[in-house]
Amino acid sequence: MAVSDEIQQLAKEWLRLDRNPATRQEITDLLASGDEADLRKRLGSRIEFGTAGLRARMEAGFSRMNDLTVIQATQGLVAYLLAQHGGDPTGLSVVLGHDHRAFGSLSSARFTRLTAAVFLHKGIKVYYYRHLVHTPMVPFGVKALGATCGIMMTASHNPKADNGYKLYWNNGCQIIPPVDAGIAAAILDNLEPWVWDDTLVESLLATPGNEHKVEDPTARMVQGYMATVRDLDALVSMRDRNRRVPALRICYTAMHGVGLPFIRRAFDVAGLPPFFLTPEQVHPDPDFPTVAFPNPEEGKGALELACRAADLHQCRVILANDPDADRLAVAEKQIPRDGSAPFWHIFSGNQIGIMLAAYVMDGYRRKYGASTKLGCLTTTVSSMMIKQMAHDEGVEFEETLTGFKWLGNRAIAMEQEGRADKVFFAFEQAIGFMCGDAVRDKDGVSAGVCVAELAHWLAGHPDEAHPHTLVEFLQSLYVKYGFFASNDGYVIEPDPKRVDAMFVKIRPQSVYSADLDAIAAGNAPEPEYPTHLGDFAVRTVRDVTVGYDSTTTSRRPVLPTMPGAHMLTFTFDVPAAAWADAAHPHVALMPCSMTLRTSGTEPKVKYYTELAARWTGPADVPNVDKIKAMQAAAEAALAELVKLTKEQWLVV
Numbered sequence: 001m002a003v004s005d006e007i008q009q010l011a012k013e014w015l016r017l018d019r020n021p022a023t024r025q026e027i028t029d030l031l032a033s034g035d036e037a038d039l040r041k042r043l044g045s046r047i048e049f050g051t052a053g054l055r056a057r058m059e060a061g062f063s064r065m066n067d068l069t070v071i072q073a074t075q076g077l078v079a080y081l082l083a084q085h086g087g088d089p090t091g092l093s094v095v096l097g098h099d100h101r102a103f104g105s106l107s108s109a110r111f112t113r114l115t116a117a118v119f120l121h122k123g124i125k126v127y128y129y130r131h132l133v134h135t136p137m138v139p140f141g142v143k144a145l146g147a148t149c150g151i152m153m154t155a156s157h158n159p160k161a162d163n164g165y166k167l168y169w170n171n172g173c174q175i176i177p178p179v180d181a182g183i184a185a186a187i188l189d190n191l192e193p194w195v196w197d198d199t200l201v202e203s204l205l206a207t208p209g210n211e212h213k214v215e216d217p218t219a220r221m222v223q224g225y226m227a228t229v230r231d232l233d234a235l236v237s238m239r240d241r242n243r244r245v246p247a248l249r250i251c252y253t254a255m256h257g258v259g260l261p262f263i264r265r266a267f268d269v270a271g272l273p274p275f276f277l278t279p280e281q282v283h284p285d286p287d288f289p290t291v292a293f294p295n296p297e298e299g300k301g302a303l304e305l306a307c308r309a310a311d312l313h314q315c316r317v318i319l320a321n322d323p324d325a326d327r328l329a330v331a332e333k334q335i336p337r338d339g340s341a342p343f344w345h346i347f348s349g350n351q352i353g354i355m356l357a358a359y360v361m362d363g364y365r366r367k368y369g370a371s372t373k374l375g376c377l378t379t380t381v382s383s384m385m386i387k388q389m390a391h392d393e394g395v396e397f398e399e400t401l402t403g404f405k406w407l408g409n410r411a412i413a414m415e416q417e418g419r420a421d422k423v424f425f426a427f428e429q430a431i432g433f434m435c436g437d438a439v440r441d442k443d444g445v446s447a448g449v450c451v452a453e454l455a456h457w458l459a460g461h462p463d464e465a466h467p468h469t470l471v472e473f474l475q476s477l478y479v480k481y482g483f484f485a486s487n488d489g490y491v492i493e494p495d496p497k498r499v500d501a502m503f504v505k506i507r508p509q510s511v512y513s514a515d516l517d518a519i520a521a522g523n524a525p526e527p528e529y530p531t532h533l534g535d536f537a538v539r540t541v542r543d544v545t546v547g548y549d550s551t552t553t554s555r556r557p558v559l560p561t562m563p564g565a566h567m568l569t570f571t572f573d574v575p576a577a578a579w580a581d582a583a584h585p586h587v588a589l590m591p592c593s594m595t596l597r598t599s600g601t602e603p604k605v606k607y608y609t610e611l612a613a614r615w616t617g618p619a620d621v622p623n624v625d626k627i628k629a630m631q632a633a634a635e636a637a638l639a640e641l642v643k644l645t646k647e648q649w650l651v652v
Contacts, residue, residue, distance in 0.1 A: 003036045010043040014060070019196045020067045022105035023060035049073055049184040050564075051175055051405050055155055055164035055601050058103040065163040068193070070111045073165060074118040074151075075194055076187025081148060082122065083186070089123035095141040095150035095168075095217075097129040099258050099324050100284035103161050107286075108153035111163065115151060116201035116214070121194055124148075126214045128201055132258045132284060133218070134325035135166065136443040139408075140228075141221045143172040143440075157255070157295035157322040158601070160288045171412055173440045174405035177560070222262075226269045228438035229446055233270035235436070236363035236450055238457045241271065248459040250317045250452055251310035253278035255294045255302070256285040257323030263445045270449050272456065276313040278306045288323070296320035296329035297431050299346050303331060307344050317455050317470070318344070321444040327431045328352070328444040330451055332470045345471055350383035350486055353427035355474055356447065357386050359454045360435050361393065364424045375420025377407050380559065380569060381595045381608035382429040385477075385484040388612070392481060396420045401544065401559050401567075402597065404432055408440035429488065429608070478630070479623045483613045485634035487642050491650045494603035501652045502605060503545075503566045506530060506596070511546050516555040526550065534644040535575035539591055542569040566605075567597040574611065574637050582636040584629040586617025589637060594645065605650055609638050 003011075011027050018024050030039050042061025047054055047069050054073055056065045081092060096116055098108035116126045127145055129137065135152050142150040150168040158164070167183075169175050175183075204210040252275045254260045260282045267275065280290050288294045296302050306318045310333070320329040331346045347355075357376055364374055375396040378386050390397035396419050400406035404426070411423040411434070426434040432442030435450050451470075458468050467473040478484075493499050511527035518524035527548060529541045542549045545568070547561035571593045579589065592611035599606055613630035615621075 003031065003034055003039060007036055007039045007043065010062075011039060014043060014062065014068075017191070017193065018060070018066075018068050019193070020105060023066050023068070026060035047073075049076070049180065049187055050600070051177065051180045051403070052600055053151075053165040053167045053175075055158065055162065057161050058101075058106040058163045059161075065111070065165070066106055067110070067114055067196070070165060071114055071118060071193050071196065072191050073187055074115045075190040076185075077149070077167070077183050078118055078122050078124065079190050080183045080186040081124070091148075093125040093127060093145065093147045094119050095127045095129075095138050095145060095147045096153075097133040097135070097138040097141070097150070098153040099135075100132055100286050101153075101155060101160070101163050101323075102286040103163070106163070108163060110198055111153045111165070112151075113198040113201050114196070115153075117195050117197040120200060120204070120213060125212065126201060127217045128205070128214055129218050129221075130202075130205070130216045131218060134258050134262045134321075134445060136326055136439045136441060136445065137221060137225060137262075138166075139168045139172040139441045140225050140439050141217060142168050142170065144221060144224050145217060146170075152324070154324040156324050156326065157293070157297070159293060160286060168441075171409070171440070173408035173412065174403070176405050176409055222265075225438070226265055228436070229266045229449055230269045232436045232438070232446055233272075233449055233453060235367050236360055237270075237453050238362075239453065239460065247273065248317065248456050249310075249313060249315040250275040250319060250455070251278060251306055251313060251315040252276070252448075253281045253296075253303070253306040253309075253318070253320045254283070254325070255291065255296055255320060255323050256281050256283070256288045257294065257321060257325060258284055259321035259323075259325030259444065262325060263319075263321065263448050266445050266449050267452065270453065272449065272452050275319070275452075276309065276315055278309040280305050294323050296322055296327065297349065300344075303329065303344075303346060307331070310344075316459070317452070319448045319451060321448065322431075325444045326442045328433060328447040328451065329431050330470070332455075334469075334471060347470070347474075348486065349427070349429040349431040350385070350484070351474055352431065352447075352451070353378065353429070353433060354383065354385045354389065354477055354481075354484075355454065355470065356427065356433055356435060356450055357389060357425050358477055360425045360450060361389075361395065364422060368422065373419075373421045375411070375414045375423040377410055377414075377423065377426040379403065379407065379428045381488075381597065381606075382427065383484050383486055383610055384593075385481055385612075386427070388481045388484075389477075399559070401562065402428065403600075404428065404434070404442050407434065411437070411440055429486075475623055475627055478627050479615075483627055483630035483634060485611050485613065485631060485638055487609045487635070487638040488607065489642065490599070490604040490606040491646065492604055498652045499566070499598060499605055502650055503568070503596075506568060506649055507543060507546070511543065511548055514548070516548065520553060520555045529570075533570075533572065533641070533648060535577055536572040536592075536641055536644065537575075539571045539573055543567070544569075565598050565600065567595065569593060569595040572641065578640040579633045579637040582632040584633055586615060586621075587629050587633045588614045588616050589633060590614070592637065592641060594641060596645075596649070607642065607645055607650070609641055611638050
């Protein structure tokens with residue numbers, strides 16, 4: 001079947017620009033077969049460059065990750081950098097790293113070599129990690145080397161055919177607006193390839209005298225990174241290393257990724273006992289043969305082999321990195337006292353976050369004292385239990401939009417503005433944790449060391465009344481700060497028009513033209529967002545898509561407005577009927593919150609709900625009974641809220 005003239009022209013342009021024989025052949029074959037639909041998907045739009053850089057399937061096409069689109073993105077970045085520095089490359093440099101992803105003729109390693117050639121072509125120095133690194137090595141290298149920017153080729157935990165181009169700025173953080181828009185515009189002005197050479201960087205490295213052009217900083221950067229891990233461990237550790245205690249066994253999985261050599265060395269420099277391995281998953285394998293989605297956040301299915309290996313070696317704790325080792329999942333074997341069957345508790349990102357926040361905070365307090373202003377952060381879709389902890393402990397707290405690009409940049413700003421002397425921790429519920437300040441991004445290796453230190457300390461604690469497991473430690477935090485239940489999930493919707501239709505039902509179209517100043521002055525009505533979801537009465541609305549917040553005097557949100565994506569947050573009063581079956585005379589439920597947002601990388605509409613429960617009864621009731629009552633009430637109410645959300649709002 002013949003394809004349209006429009007697609008013919010796009011294919012002709014692709015074949016004119018592309019120099020990779022394999023991806024050229026893909027387009028040629030699609031033309032020969034007359035596959036207009038696939039050609040349109042690949043060629044009809046351009047891959048978008050945003051704050052997350054690039055991410056797409058590895059294959060031919062302007063909307064995909066391939067040699068051409070990587071070169072074009074890099075040319076735009078280089079042009080933007082040169083424009084910001086008067087066209088002079090003197091003093092500019094870039095740190096380049098990659099993971100092990102490969103699909104057909106395309107790979108992270110090849111993309112990195114092609115990227116290096118573009119920088120070298122314009123006289124910009126390249127710090128090139130020749131071998132596999134975990135993602136935090138790039139932002140760490142940017143800071144340590146004083147580089148202008150850094151790029152990591154990885155798609156993190158995406159399916160095996162995907163890849164990505166993650167960009168860090170000179171502060172070691174992912175880019176935020178307006179930098180992304182400036183680079184995106186420069187890409188469109190520099191689509192004709194300047195250079196196409198995947199051998200240049202290696203040939204320069206192999207030839208003496210080129211250190212001013214290109215350098216492999218791996219040895220000294222890994223040494224420097226491990227020194228920061230050792231310092232962090234010394235800060236948080238409370239183990240009595242001279243006291244013989246029952247051995248705690250830990251099992252590790254790299255989820256077929258690059259994490260093993262980094263976390264193994266990190267355990268060694270921290271003085272932690274070696275861990276056991278999940279043999280099928282600890283070495284890099286771009287086929288990810290044991291998991292369809294190499295994301296430890298998926299829970300039991302993703303951790304099945306790790307649980308099996310842990311049981312074999314009688315391990316109590318499992319640590320799991322995602323493939324580029326910037327995230328961390330944690331599980332702990334539970335042995336019920338009533339004699340029922342042991343089981344694995346897989347901690348949520350929120351649960352890991354509050355445990356690490358409390359543990360790292362204590363370490364900073366011991367080292368720096370009460371006179372040092374500490375700060376911590378989380379995202380608007382993560383648990384606000386850390387906010388309660390910060391309030392009770394006299395710690396500065398801030399909430400940001402979703403993503404570590406916001407957390408990292410805001411952590412630096414908090415210190416620069418004097419709001420905090422030291423920002424010691426940040427996290428997002430998607431199992432991303434920033435422990436300390438060596439890397440202003442999520443780091444699954446340093447977080448893994450902190451969790452291991454905490455678990456070993458708890459296991460060997462001499463006080464019988466003290467928590468001895470991670471679950472018991474978490475329970476002690478619930479009693480101290482309140483029980484915060486969450487119910488997060490998503491609905492899959494690949495059609496953007498149907499996604500928009502969902503939000504049209506929720507968001508009044510009049511808000512786009514609303515006069516917020518008049519509303520704030522009481523001279524215009526509030527936008528007519530829903531007042532109820534079932535029996536849940538809406539208390540407040542924050543809509544960062546359009547820039548409206550019913551709780552602020554100006555009616556504008558403190559968080560940045562994000563018109564390119566849907567994101568709404570509601571708080572509700574909880575009706576008694578929603579938790580009638582779990583009602584308890586000594587449990588009080590606070591108003592609950594729900595955030596709805598679109599994903600930046602997946603065809604999903606995500607929902608995040610949270611509700612805090614407080615114990616109002618006698619103090620001498622056992623903690624486990626308090627938590628059981630609070631949890632039952634809170635989870636019952638959230639289950640009803642999520643049910644109504646799916647039935648009434650997240651449908652078309």
